[in-house]
Ligand SMILES: Cc1cc2nc3c(=O)[nH]c(=O)nc-3n(C[C@H](O)[C@H](O)[C@H](O)COP(=O)(O)O)c2cc1C
C-alpha cells in the first residue's frame with residue numbers, strides 16, 4: 001500500500017501512543033496525503049495497521065470534514081464562509097470562484113483540476129477572506145491575486 | 154482603566170525566525186524550564202499554588218482558574234497523568250492561538266514542559282487543528298529542536314524527570330475543541346463529547362487523570378513561573394487579572410491580535426489600536442467573546458470594560474476573546490443565520506435538542522431571509538432556544554443559543570422588517 005519510508009513514518013507515529021488505535025487521526029492524515037482520499041482499501045489497510053475493525057476507521061473518517069471518503073480534484077480549495085470572512089470579502093470570493101471554476105459547492109471542475117469546498121472559520125478572521133489551497137492558508141488576497149495563485153498551482 | 158498594551162506573549166511575534174529555538178534561547182528561553190525540573194522553582198505542589206495565586210484563568214473560553222483545575226488531580230495516584238493542550242482554535246472570531254503556534258511555538262513548548270513537571274505528567278499531546286498546516290510544522294520543529302537540545306526524553310539533564318511531547322492532529326471539526334471530545338479524538342474513536350462527571354482530571358485520556366488547557370493558557374506558564382504570581386496578578390482588573398491576546402475582526406480599519414491587560418474600554422480598542430470603523434461607518438453591534446457570546450449594542454460597547462465582572466454586568470462574556478465588530482450596513486438576521494449554520498453544521502449529533510434544534514433554527518432563519526418570514530418566527534426562535542439551552546451533553550448548543558437569543562431580542566426590529574417585507578402567503 002505505501003512505500004517503506006511512509007511505513008516507517010507511520011510506525012513512528014504509532015509509537016507516540018500507548019494504544020495503536022489512538023494513532024488513528026495522524027495515520028489517516030498521512031494515508032490521505034499519499035492517496036488523495038481514503039478509499040475502502042486504504043481504510044481497511046489502516047484498520048489492519050492499527051489492529052482495529054474497518055468499521056472503527058470508517059466511523060472516524062465519516063465524522064471529519066477534512067478526511068475525505070470520496071475522491072477530489074487534483075487540488076482542493078476551502079473558502080471560509082463564517083461571519084467575519086463573509087462580511088469582509090468571502091461572499092465575493094466565493095461567487096468569483098464558483099463562476100471562474102464553473103462549479104457549485106463541493107463540485108469538481110470538468111478537467112478534474114479543482115474541487116471547491118466551503119469551510120468554517122479558519123482562525124484567520126482578522127485577515128479575511130481566508131482560504132486554503134491543498135491545506136495551505138492564504139489571506140487578504142484580491143481576486144486578481146487569487147486568480148494568479150490558482151494559475152500557479 | 155486606561156488601555157495598556159503589553160508585549161509578553163507577543164514579544165517575538167514580529168521577529169525574524171521568531172519560531173526558531175536560537176531566537177527563543179537568545180531571550181532566555183527554556184531557562185525557567187531547566188530551573189523548574191531541577192527543583193529550583195519549588196515543588197510541584199508549590200508550582201500549582203503559584204499558578205493559582207497568579208489569578209491565571211483558562212483562555213479557551215470557559216475561563217476557569219488554571220491552578221485550581223490542576224489541583225483537582227488525584228494526589229499520589231499511580232496512574233499516568235496526561236497533559237493535553239487544546240489548539241483546536243475554531244470558535245468563529247478567534248485567531249490568537251494560531252499566532253502562538255506559528256510565531257512562537259517554543260514559548261508553548263516550554264510551557265508544556267513546566268506544566269508537566271507541576272502536574273506530574275510524563276506525556277503531553279498538543280492537539281492542533283489540521284488547517285494549521287504551518288503551525289503544525291512549526292510546533293513539530295520546535296519539539297524536535299527541544300529534544301535535540303536535550304530538554305525532553307528520559308532522565309532529562311540528569312534530573313530523573315522524563316517527558317515526551319507529541320503533536321496530535323484534528324480533522325476540521327469544531328466540536329473537538331470541547332475538551333472531552335478532544336480526548337475521544339485522540340483516542341481514535343468518534344469524537345462525541347463525554348458526560349461529566351467524571352471530570353478529565355480524574356478520568357480523562359485513556360481513562361487516566363488528564364489536564365486539558367488552551368494554547369494561550371499554557372504559553373503564559375513560563376512567564377508566571379519566571380516572574381512570580383504577584384507580577385501576573387498585578388496586571389489589569391483586580392478581580393480578573395492578567396494580559397490576554399484579543400482578536401479583532403470585522404468592520405474595523407486595523408483588525409488583528411492585540412495583547413492588552415484586562416479591564417480596558419472596548420470602545421477605546423476599536424477607536425485606538427483598531428483604527429476606528431472601516432469607511433467611517435457607524436457601529437451597529439459587537440460580538441465580544443467569540444461567536445458563542447451575547448451581542449453588545451453601541452451604547453454598551455461605549456460603557457463596557459473587558460474583564461469578566463464588568464462584561465457579566467452587560468449579560469455577556471469574554472469567552473475566547475474573539476471580538477467581531479459589525480457596522481451599520483450589517484444585516485443582523487443574515488449575520489445570525491451565518492452563525493447558526495455554523496452551529497448546525499458542527500453539532501456532533503449526539504443529543505436530540507442540539508441535533509434537531511440547530512437545523513430547525515436555520516430553517517426559520519432561511520425563511521426570514523428569503524422573504525417568507527412569519528410574524529410568530531421571532532418568538533418561535535426564542536422558544537426553541539429555551540428548549541435547547543441547558544439540556545445537552547456539551548456547551549456547543551448553549552453557545553448557539555446565546556448569540557441567537559441576544560440578537561433576536563436586541564434587533565427584533567430587523568426581524569420585524571423582514572416579516573413586513575415578506576410576500577404574503579397566497580399572493581402571486
Ligand atoms: C463546542 C466547544 C468548542 C470549544 N473549542 C475550544 C477550542 O477550540 N480551544 C480551546 O482551548 N477550548 C475550547 N473549548 C473549551 C474547552 O472545552 C476547555 O474548556 C478548554 O480547552 C480548557 O482550557 P483552559 O482552561 O486553558 O481554557 C470549547 C468548548 C466547547 C463547548
Ligand code: SF4
Pocket residue numbers: 328345346499500501502503504505507508545546547548549550
Ligand atoms: S450539545 Fe450538540 S455538539 Fe454537544 S454533545 Fe450534544 S449534540 Fe454534540
Ligand code: FES
Pocket residue numbers: 080081082083084085086120121122123124125126128130245246247
Ligand atoms: S471567519 Fe473566516 S477565518 Fe474566521
